[in-house]
Amino acid sequence: MFRKNHNQVLLSVLLILALLFFSVPTGSAYANQEPDAEYIPEAYRLVVQLTEGTDPAAVAGQSGAELLRTGPFNYCVLQFKHIEDRSAVLQQVLVQPGVLSAEWSTTYQVGDLLQGENIGDPEYKEQWGLHRIRAPHAWVAGATGKGVIVAVVDTGVDLDHPDLMDDSRRLYNLVQGYNAITQSAEPGAEQDDHGHGTAVAGVIAALANDLGIVGVAPEAMIMPIKAMDKNGKGEDSIIADGIVWAVDHGARIINLSIGAESQTQVLDDAILYAASKGCLLVGASGNAADYKADRRMGSITSGHGVAYPGAHPEVLAVAATDENDRITDF
Numbered sequence: 001m002f003r004k005n006h007n008q009v010l011l012s013v014l015l016i017l018a019l020l021f022f023s024v025p026t027g028s029a030y031a032n033q034e035p036d037a038e039y040i041p042e043a044y045r046l047v048v049q050l051t052e053g054t055d056p057a058a059v060a061g062q063s064g065a066e067l068l069r070t071g072p073f074n075y076c077v078l079q080f081k082h083i084e085d086r087s088a089v090l091q092q093v094l095v096q097p098g099v100l101s102a103e104w105s106t107t108y109q110v111g112d113l114l115q116g117e118n119i120g121d122p123e124y125k126e127q128w129g130l131h132r133i134r135a136p137h138a139w140v141a142g143a144t145g146k147g148v149i150v151a152v153v154d155t156g157v158d159l160d161h162p163d164l165m166d167d168s169r170r171l172y173n174l175v176q177g178y179n180a181i182t183q184s185a186e187p188g189a190e191q192d193d194h195g196h197g198t199a200v201a202g203v204i205a206a207l208a209n210d211l212g213i214v215g216v217a218p219e220a221m222i223m224p225i226k227a228m229d230k231n232g233k234g235e236d237s238i239i240a241d242g243i244v245w246a247v248d249h250g251a252r253i254i255n256l257s258i259g260a261e262s263q264t265q266v267l268d269d270a271i272l273y274a275a276s277k278g279c280l281l282v283g284a285s286g287n288a289a290d291y292k293a294d295r296r297m298g299s300i301t302s303g304h305g306v307a308y309p310g311a312h313p314e315v316l317a318v319a320a321t322d323e324n325d326r327i328t329d330f
């Protein structure tokens with residue numbers, strides 16, 4: 001005959017006390033039930049809500065399922081490896097005592113955000129600048145330029161460029177633009193006859209379309225503003241005209257990859273108008289340390305090395321570096 005000695009009795013009491021302690025409800029919304037199954041991707045899963053105190057393992061057993069997990073609010077997930085009739089299984093579970101609801105599990109997916117790994121554009125790998133500024137991180141965070149119109153005040157844009165207007169995939173990143181030289185908004189008036197504006201537009205918003213390059217903001221819309229001629233030159237009054245047209249037609253960002261040493265009143269007025277309407281103006285710094293901006297307007301410090309209009313206080317000046325992080329000459 002087996003007799004417990006005093007130590008065994010003491011140990012038993014302590015174990016019972018410990019079990020009592022750990023079985024006290026904690027007030028959490030989570031059920032305290034260990035699952036007994038491995039997740040099988042191709043299996044069927046039923047999300048079942050039970051009444052308080054109902055044993056999920058028992059419900060799983062009576063349903064011919066495995067208990068995959070338990071969760072808050074007395075929800076549990078039953079996993080079925082094989083099912084012939086989903087609605088019959090559902091009904092069979094629903095009629096069990098203690099079952100409040102049951103619903104087949106639904107799989108959700110994150111939005112179709114651009115990630116570096118899923119970019120198929122052939123020249124993307126060579127676009128070291130995108131990686132240097134960690135553009136894919138911005139895309140994943142949702143900053144793809146979607147819903148933003150960027151006016152490119154430049155030589156115009158190639159209106160048929162497949163990296164901006166991709167008919168085969170029905171992807172289009174151009175909106176109606178303006179030719180500030182001829183003061184025309186007729187379709188085609190803003191066609192590029194130089195190439196610079198098209199290149200700038202591509203850097204900003206080339207489509208992620210398995211073709212060519214990818215822009216920094218591949219879902220932004222480009223508004224081509226032709227203010228510079230076929231030689232890449234344009235006068236202040238024309239550039240100002242283009243800026244004002246862009247502001248009045250919905251541009252939120254105005255890109256000015258142009259520069260000179262002189263500050264002029266008409267261009268200042270256009271910049272201030274755009275800024276007053278909430279536009280972000282971005283200009284080239286020019287990277288020439290010997291730029292000596294004109295001080296007539298009193299807003300630019302002479303000899304600071306930033307070209308105008310990038311040097312204007314309302315314009316975000318952007319410099320350029322090369323692949324080795326050295327300053328470039330443009």
Ligand SMILES: [Ca+2]
Binds near residue numbers: 121163207210212213
């Ligand atoms: Ca592309």
